[in-house]
Amino acid sequence: MLQKITVMGGVDKNGHPEPIRRLDIHPGEVLAVVGPTGAGKTQLIADIEQYREGEAPTGRQVLIDGHPYAHDPLNPGPRHLVAEVSQKMNFIIDTTVEAFLARHARVRAIASPETVINTVLTVANQLAGEPLSPTDNLTRLSGGQARALMVGDVALISNAPVVLVDEIENAGIDRLSAMAILSAHGKMVLVVTHDPTLMLMAGRRVIMKNGGMHQLHRTTPAEIAIMETLAAREKDISRLRDTLRSGQQITDNVPNKETQETWQAFYCTARSTSAGRSAR
Amino acid sequence: MSLRFVIVAGPPSSGKTSAMLHTIAHLKKSGMPVAACKIDCLETADDRRYRQLGIPVAIGLSEYLCPDHFYAVNLEEVWSWARQQNAEVLILETAGLCHRCAPAVEGCLTICVIDNLVGLETPKKIGPMLSTADIIAITKGDMVSQAEKEVFRDAVETVNPGARVIHVNGLSGQGSLALKRAILATRPLEKITGQALRYSMPAATCSYCAGETIVGGSFQMGNIKKIDFGESESCCKK
Numbered sequence: 001m002l003q004k005i006t007v008m009g010g011v012d013k014n015g016h017p018e019p020i021r022r023l024d025i026h027p028g029e030v031l032a033v034v035g036p037t038g039a040g041k042t043q044l045i046a047d048i049e050q051y052r053e054g055e056a057p058t059g060r061q062v063l064i065d066g067h068p069y070a071h072d073p074l075n076p077g078p079r080h081l082v083a084e085v086s087q088k089m090n091f092i093i094d095t096t097v098e099a100f101l102a103r104h105a106r107v108r109a110i111a112s113p114e115t116v117i118n119t120v121l122t123v124a125n126q127l128a129g130e131p132l133s134p135t136d137n138l139t140r141l142s143g144g145q146a147r148a149l150m151v152g153d154v155a156l157i158s159n160a161p162v163v164l165v166d167e168i169e170n171a172g173i174d175r176l177s178a179m180a181i182l183s184a185h186g187k188m189v190l191v192v193t194h195d196p197t198l199m200l201m202a203g204r205r206v207i208m209k210n211g212g213m214h215q216l217h218r219t220t221p222a223e224i225a226i227m228e229t230l231a232a233r234e235k236d237i238s239r240l241r242d243t244l245r246s247g248q249q250i251t252d253n254v255p256n257k258e259t260q261e262t263w264q265a266f267y268c269t270a271r272s273t274s275a276g277r278s279a280r
Numbered sequence: 281m282s283l284r285f286v287i288v289a290g291p292p293s294s295g296k297t298s299a300m301l302h303t304i305a306h307l308k309k310s311g312m313p314v315a316a317c318k319i320d321c322l323e324t325a326d327d328r329r330y331r332q333l334g335i336p337v338a339i340g341l342s343e344y345l346c347p348d349h350f351y352a353v354n355l356e357e358v359w360s361w362a363r364q365q366n367a368e369v370l371i372l373e374t375a376g377l378c379h380r381c382a383p384a385v386e387g388c389l390t391i392c393v394i395d396n397l398v399g400l401e402t403p404k405k406i407g408p409m410l411s412t413a414d415i416i417a418i419t420k421g422d423m424v425s426q427a428e429k430e431v432f433r434d435a436v437e438t439v440n441p442g443a444r445v446i447h448v449n450g451l452s453g454q455g456s457l458a459l460k461r462a463i464l465a466t467r468p469l470e471k472i473t474g475q476a477l478r479y480s481m482p483a484a485t486c487s488y489c490a491g492e493t494i495v496g497g498s499f500q501m502g503n504i505k506k507i508d509f510g511e512s513e514s515c516c517k518k
Contacts, residue, residue: 046454055306055457083426091425092397104427107434146425153427 002027002081002161003065005188007048009213010059013040018212027161027186030179032199034192035208041192044208045164048190049082058211080108083158085150085182086166091138097121097149098134104157116156123152123181127173144172151178155185162188169195174238176201176231197234200227282468283362288373289383289409290393291402295419297326298450299393299459300371304333306460307369315367317358319374321347326373336365344491346484347374348381352477355385359472369463382408382479389466390478391459393448395420396432403432403439408479411440415462417448417455 009021025031033041040058047060051069054061062069064081093100101120105113117134125131128148132141141149147168154163163182168191169175179201183189191198199205200223207215219227243250290296300316307314315336318326322341330337338361342350351374362370374383384390392413394406397420403410410416416436421429433445444462448455469475486492486502 046452050454050457052457055309080430085426086422088422089425090423091428092423093400093428093431100427100431104431107431150425150427153425158426158430 002188004063005048005162006063006066007044007213008054008061008063010052010054010061012210012212014210016212018214020206020213020216023206023213023216025188025190027188028183029204030183030189030191030202032191032193032202032205033208034194034199034205035214039208040211041208042166043211044206044213045084045166045190045192048162049084049164080158080160082162082164083154083160084164084166085147085154085168087147087168087170088166089150091141091146091149094137094139096134097132097136097138097141100138101153101157104153108157108159110157120149120152120156123155124148127151127178127181129172142172148173148178151181155181155187159185160187163190165189165191165193167192167194169193169198176234197227197230200224200230282470283359283367284369284463284466284468285359285385285388285472286369286371286463286466287383287385287388287390288371288393289375289390289413290417291379291395291398291406292375294393294395294398295417295448295450296373296393297329299417299419299448299456300373301329301333302448302450302453302456303459303463304330304335304371305453306457307463308333308335310460310464312369312464313365313367314369314371315362315365316371316373317361319347319351319354319372321375324375336362336367346481348378348383348481349484351383352481355472368468379405379407379409380482382412382477384408384412384414384478385472386476386478387469388472388475389414389463391415391417392443393417393419394436396424396429400432400435403436406439410436412478413440413443415459416440416443416445417459418445419448419450421447422449422451 005025007023009018012018033044035041043058047058048062051062051064052058052060053068098117101117102113105116110116121132121134124145128145130142130145132145132149151173165182168178175198179189179191179198191202193199200219202219204216204218206213207217288296288300304314304316316330317338317340318324318330319340319342322343324339324341327337327339338358340350340354358370358372390413392410394403394410394416396418418433418436429447436445446455446458448459483503486504487500489502492499
């Protein structure tokens with residue numbers, strides 16, 4: 001059982017040591033990787049995925065339970081440690097959902113494939129806006145259905161202890177439920193995101209800047225409160241989306257307009273709690 | 281006078297050159313002198329890409345000859361050329377086109393490059409080029425789901441259970457460090473002369489080898505093999 005993944009700091013794009021010198025990630029933790037485009041978020045994920053050993057360009061070293069990954073060609077170390085879900089991925093195999101999941105379950109030597117396949121389908125249907133059937137062709141799935149199926153499959157069939165998630169916010173699925181499903185069973189989840197709700201859903205977030213790990217914040221109670229408000233608001237939005245998509249009209253019960261003060265209050269709290277504080 | 285002799289083969293557009301460009305860059309950073317040779321059929325532009333790395337580059341075009349036979353008869357010459365360049369690693373990239381041959385040679389590190397987009401049956405169809413390789417580099421993994429990556433890897437390992445599989449991204453260079461390490465871990469070869477091909481080449485000695493172009497039995501001489509249509513013959517006579 002994997003206890004810990006450690007990233008030892010390397011250098012940023014200018015070759016200066018990155019401020020965060022050590023980052024430990026533990027089972028059951030969700031870590032958000034945030035920062036502007038080009039700040040090095042995806043590179044950090046890639047470094048972890050290939051267990052960097054201090055080589056260029058980032059000079060980071062990745063330790064598994066405190067030890068460097070065994071790069072011995074004769075003994076290539078743990079195999080199924082990391083699974084990835086990204087927005088760029090597509091299904092390309094021309095077969096049915098059911099047949100494919102069965103094949104994947106066989107590759108992963110899963111004892112009772114039928115049960116797992118049913119669970120994956122249930123999960124996928126919970127995440128996708130439109131239902132997906134076991135006899136659907138993989139390559140004909142919509143973007144949202146495909147992403148939902150990938151999440152269910154990574155959570156239940158791949159079942160790797162480390163899950164890397166790259167920008168699934170625009171994938172057309174219920175991403176908060178997706179994160180909850182992925183982080184279940186004591187997995188370590190790293191999520192690259194531009195979405196404030198996902199950032200605050202993580203217990204910690206590492207802020208990337210100019211290729212380096214710049215700051216590390218623990219989510220404050222005030223931020224958790226904001227996250228809950230945002231999540232509730234998103235539920236309202238998604239309910240509204242379903243209502244409108246199903247052809248209904250809204251004629252009464254119009255909610256009050258958002259008062260600006262509420263948001264100002266949020267920003268003030270956010271500033272006061274996170275100023276100067278960076279959790280280890 | 282020893283040399284790490286690395287043979288890189290794979291279907292067209294699988295990402296052989298891209299994967300090797302990143303790997304060579306890593307080797308150069310480690311101070312390892314590298315030379316590259318590309319063997320192709322009619323034309324190639326890959327030499328330009330290799331040259332951008334500032335390393336010695338040679339090209340061999342087989343033209344009217346079977347590229348695999350051309351490759352085999354030039355191994356000694358490629359070796360001597362690389363030694364003259366004072367290289368300690370030679371990357372010999374060859375276009376595996378007919379999927380009948382395998383360029384793997386005993387004592388050389390053979391890398392087969394195959395991409396995730398080719399379908400689950402393809403590892404079987406690629407044949408000895410894949411089954412005799414030491415390392416199988418799987419590219420374009422960023423474009424398919426985690427599940428397909430795992431299923432495809434399994435299909436590859438079924439064909440060649442002894443090989444080491446490395447996922448490589450030819451665009452970002454992800455995985456090329458592992459290739460570099462594998463190359464550095466290869467024992468240098470003292471000489472190529474006398475080393476054995478891991479898979480025999482097909483015979484090719486018929487009239488078409490000599491330039492015949494006309495279709496028909498009376499134009500065919502030499503090593504001729506005809507299709508056995510079995511029992512389906514009777515239904516055609518009706």
